[in-house]
Amino acid sequence: MDIEFLANLLLVVDSGSMAEAARRVGVTAAAVAQQVQALERELGVPLLVRAGRTVIPTEAGHRVIERARGLVREFSDLKAFALKGEAAGELRIGTITTALLSLMPDVLARFAAVFSQVKVLIRAGTSMELYETLLRGELDVAVCLHPAFTLPKAYDWHLLREEPLVVLAPARFAADDPHELLRREPFIRYDRSLGGGKQADAYLRAARIAPRELFELNSLMAIAMMVDRGLGVSLVPDIVSPLTAGLEVAKLTLPVKTEPRRFGVVWHRGSPRAHLIRGLLQCADEALVQSDR
Structure with a gap:
C-alpha cells in the first residue's frame, strides 16, 4: 500500500473534491481518482461516494480514514527522525493568507537558501483552521494570529509581528x-x-x-x-x-x-522536525529585521 495514496485520500476527504486535492499536490484529478481506486481494490471496499458536487467517505471509508491519518503522520515523523540533525526532509507549514502575501515569501527565500534539500509544503487557511490542523498533526508549524485562549503546554508560540x-x-x-x-x-x-x-x-x-x-x-x-x-x-x-x-x-x-493584531508561529515542542522549525524561526526574525530597515 502506497503511503502517498493514503495521504492524497485524506486530502480528498478534507477538501471534499478530487480536483482540489489534485491541485494541492500538483497532479491531475484523474491521477488522484486512480489512486483512490487502487486503494479500494486493495482493501476490497468502496471508500468514497459522490454527494452532489463533492465526495464523502462511505462507512468503510470513515474507518479507513481514521486509521490512515495516524499512519500518514507516523510515516512522516519516521522520515523526520531518520533525518534528524540533517538539513533535509520535509516541513509542513500552514499560514494565514496575509502572512503568505507579506512576510512569508522573504522568510521562505531565506529558508530555501539555507535548507536547500528540504521540501516545504504550504497550506493557507484561517487561524482557527490552521490551529486545528496543527493539533491533528497534519502541520509542523502554523503561522497564524495569536489564539484567544491559552495554548496547551505542549505547544509554543513565537511572535512575528504586531499590527495596530x-x-x-x-x-x-x-x-x-x-x-x-x-x-x-x-x-x-x-x-x-x-x-x-x-x-x-x-x-x-x-x-x-x-x-x-x-x-x-x-x-x-x-x-x-x-x-x-x-x-x-x-x-x-x-x-x-x-x-x-x-x-x-x-x-x-x-x-x-x-x-494590535498579533501573528506568529505555533508549533509542538516535541516535533521531530524541531531543527527545521528553529531554522524557520531564525529566517523569520532575520526577514523582519531586514524589512524594518
Whole structure:
C-alpha cells in the first residue's frame, strides 16, 4: 500500500473534491481518482461516494480514514527522525493568507537558501483552521494570529509581528480626521468573521461610528487596492506587503489606542522536525529585521 495514496485520500476527504486535492499536490484529478481506486481494490471496499458536487467517505471509508491519518503522520515523523540533525526532509507549514502575501515569501527565500534539500509544503487557511490542523498533526508549524485562549503546554508560540488598526484612505485624505473619514466616506469592511475584522468592528462600536458600508470582504490586499481606486476607506490591521507598497493610500493612526493584531508561529515542542522549525524561526526574525530597515 502506497503511503502517498493514503495521504492524497485524506486530502480528498478534507477538501471534499478530487480536483482540489489534485491541485494541492500538483497532479491531475484523474491521477488522484486512480489512486483512490487502487486503494479500494486493495482493501476490497468502496471508500468514497459522490454527494452532489463533492465526495464523502462511505462507512468503510470513515474507518479507513481514521486509521490512515495516524499512519500518514507516523510515516512522516519516521522520515523526520531518520533525518534528524540533517538539513533535509520535509516541513509542513500552514499560514494565514496575509502572512503568505507579506512576510512569508522573504522568510521562505531565506529558508530555501539555507535548507536547500528540504521540501516545504504550504497550506493557507484561517487561524482557527490552521490551529486545528496543527493539533491533528497534519502541520509542523502554523503561522497564524495569536489564539484567544491559552495554548496547551505542549505547544509554543513565537511572535512575528504586531499590527495596530489604522484607517486606510486614498492619499488625498492623508490630513483628514480618521473618525470623520469613517463616518463620511463609503466604508470597505474587513470580514467580521476574521480576527482583524472583529477588532475593527469592536472599535467602531466603542467609538459609536456607524459607517456607510458598501463592501465586506476577507482580503486585506484587495481592500488596499479598492481604497487606492477611490472606492472608500477601511479600518484594518496595518500590514506591510510589497503588493501594496506602490498604492496611493494613506494610513491614519487612530485617536484611541487599540490592541494590535498579533501573528506568529505555533508549533509542538516535541516535533521531530524541531531543527527545521528553529531554522524557520531564525529566517523569520532575520526577514523582519531586514524589512524594518
